[in-house]
Amino acid sequence: MIRTRPNPPKNFPSTGSTYRRRCLVPDVGATVPLGRSAGRVDGPDRPPALAPIVRLRSAVALLGRFPALAGVDLDVGRGEILLLRGPNGAGKTTLLRVCAGLVPVTSGTATVLGEDLVRDRTAVRRRVGLLGHATHLYQDLTVAENVSFWARASGSTVEEGRAALERLGVARRLWDLPVHALSAGQRRRTSFAAMVCRRPELWLLDEPHAGLDREGRDIVDGLMVEAASVGATVVFASHELDRATGVAHRSVTVEGGVVQGGLLAGDAVPAGRGS
Amino acid sequence: MIRDAALVAAKDLRLELRARVGMGQVLPFAVLVLLLFAFALDPDRGVLERATPGLFWVGVLFSSVLVLQRSFGVEAEDGILDALRLSGMAPAAIFLGKVAALVVQLAVLEVVLGVGVVVFYDAQPAHAPLLLSVAATATLSIAAAGSVYGALSARLRSRDTLLPMLLLPLLAPVLISATRGFEVGLEGHAGGGWSWVALLGVFATLYLALGAFLFRPLLEDA
Numbered sequence: 188m189i190r191t192r193p194n195p196p197k198n199f200p201s202t203g204s205t206y207r208r209r210c211l212v213p214d215v216g217a218t219v220p221l222g223r224s225a226g227r228v229d230g231p232d233r234p235p236a237l238a239p240i241v242r243l244r245s246a247v248a249l250l251g252r253f254p255a256l257a258g259v260d261l262d263v264g265r266g267e268i269l270l271l272r273g274p275n276g277a278g279k280t281t282l283l284r285v286c287a288g289l290v291p292v293t294s295g296t297a298t299v300l301g302e303d304l305v306r307d308r309t310a311v312r313r314r315v316g317l318l319g320h321a322t323h324l325y326q327d328l329t330v331a332e333n334v335s336f337w338a339r340a341s342g343s344t345v346e347e348g349r350a351a352l353e354r355l356g357v358a359r360r361l362w363d364l365p366v367h368a369l370s371a372g373q374r375r376r377t378s379f380a381a382m383v384c385r386r387p388e389l390w391l392l393d394e395p396h397a398g399l400d401r402e403g404r405d406i407v408d409g410l411m412v413e414a415a416s417v418g419a420t421v422v423f424a425s426h427e428l429d430r431a432t433g434v435a436h437r438s439v440t441v442e443g444g445v446v447q448g449g450l451l452a453g454d455a456v457p458a459g460r461g462s
Numbered sequence: 463m464i465r466d467a468a469l470v471a472a473k474d475l476r477l478e479l480r481a482r483v484g485m486g487q488v489l490p491f492a493v494l495v496l497l498l499f500a501f502a503l504d505p506d507r508g509v510l511e512r513a514t515p516g517l518f519w520v521g522v523l524f525s526s527v528l529v530l531q532r533s534f535g536v537e538a539e540d541g542i543l544d545a546l547r548l549s550g551m552a553p554a555a556i557f558l559g560k561v562a563a564l565v566v567q568l569a570v571l572e573v574v575l576g577v578g579v580v581v582f583y584d585a586q587p588a589h590a591p592l593l594l595s596v597a598a599t600a601t602l603s604i605a606a607a608g609s610v611y612g613a614l615s616a617r618l619r620s621r622d623t624l625l626p627m628l629l630l631p632l633l634a635p636v637l638i639s640a641t642r643g644f645e646v647g648l649e650g651h652a653g654g655g656w657s658w659v660a661l662l663g664v665f666a667t668l669y670l671a672l673g674a675f676l677f678r679p680l681l682e683d684a
Binding site: 336 | 466480539542545546549550551
């Protein structure tokens with residue numbers, strides 16, 4: 188059941204229109220109106236013609252011979268913020284990596300952003316942003332050089348990278364410091380900026396609040412809400428349920444490699460399977 | 463693809479400028495190897511002179527392993543291989559960018575070693591165009607083959623020992639050809655030397671094509 192979108196956090200960062208246009212609006216074509224109001228992304232208002240952004244059916248993913256995902260059924264709609272709950276080792280990180288096209292689906296079906304991951308899991312990669320436990324940053328390059336590199340590597344501009352850094356609250360005096368000289372929280376913000384400036388259509392965040400101070404957490408929450416409001420989709424795993432449930436439209440539980448309650452209302456459950 | 467390759471090459475060179483691993487560790491190591499050979503063989507100066515081309519290229523090969531380990535070690539840290547796979551850059555472009563940056567770093571290394579063999583071994587570069595051609599094609603071969611095996615071993619815990627074990631046997635034909643080419647170039651009889659350049663060119667083309675073709679699966683498995 189999809190809950191009504193919550194109000195943005197108190198310290199919701201200002202939503203400059205330039206930043207919104209440059210850094211958050213995904214290239215989703217004409218089928219989805221951009222800059223739609225926050226209410227539009229809630230379940231009852233979701234356009235019925237649009238297929239889910241993420242659609243997994245009986246998806247199995249192996250890590251070595253261990254079934255990290257043991258038959259996952261999951262739908263995530265466009266503009267939705269979905270929280271993955273569950274204990275350590277439940278399969279949340281693997282689920283996010285499957286959606287990013289980094290881990291193969293060995294059986295079942297998996298479609299993300301219209302791309303069939305079973306047939307080709309590389310095509311979806313440039314359209315998603317993944318923030319995991321690793322920072323994805325070169326330790327000897329400066330903050331600005333890192334973000335600039337990842338921005339340009341994904342087809343964005345250096346200016347978009349700088350805008351993302353400002354949006355994440357990374358102080359300008361830190362931009363010329365090598366990443367290894369930063370605190371863990373500033374590294375996390377830099378890493379987030381490098382992801383945001385790619386303008387992903389699907390945000391996959393693994394413990395996005397980890398290592399951040401209160402201000403940083405509020406900024407991240409605000410970015411997730413803002414991204415969803417302009418049509419991007421956010422799937423994130425978190426153990427900080429008080430904060431996370433205030434941001435998410437819907438939450439599902441991942442346990443033992445399966446997702447409980449992962450289907451949207453009205454979706455058919457495969458024969459012989461429970462949801 | 464060229465834009466992405468240039469982006470990767472510029473990033474690698476900037477990383478080297480920031481960390482100074484090449485300047486601070488690899489170059490001193492290479493010069494030390496030359497000096498040790500000189501100490502070991504100096505009593506018989508004739509042996510040292512005859513062995514100069516081989517010692518030069520052995521020094522280049524050993525040092526290039528250190529450069530390669532650094533170049534691919536940074537990509538294996540902190541999830542960067544995942545980020546490269548998600549970036550949307552063509553794997554072949556990443557490969558070519560890595561090769562380009564390695565060529566620049568190895569060229570600097572060879573200039574320093576070249577000065578070293580002139581100073582320590584009294585070598586006389588009699589035919590510079592041939593020597594430069596041999597160096598260019600051999601360097602490209604080492605960088606291309608090294609990038610293939612660097613990517614192959616990047617995420618393995620035993621990569622520091624595995625890389626030289628995989629790479630050095632593969633580069634034996636390059637070592638032999640470059641040494642023969644340098645022998646001719648130092649003697650001043652260029653005629654027979656160009657066939658070694660042609661052979662090194664074949665190696666370089668082969669390794670480049672192989673790397674561009676294989677880098678996608680290598681990146682996936684890394």
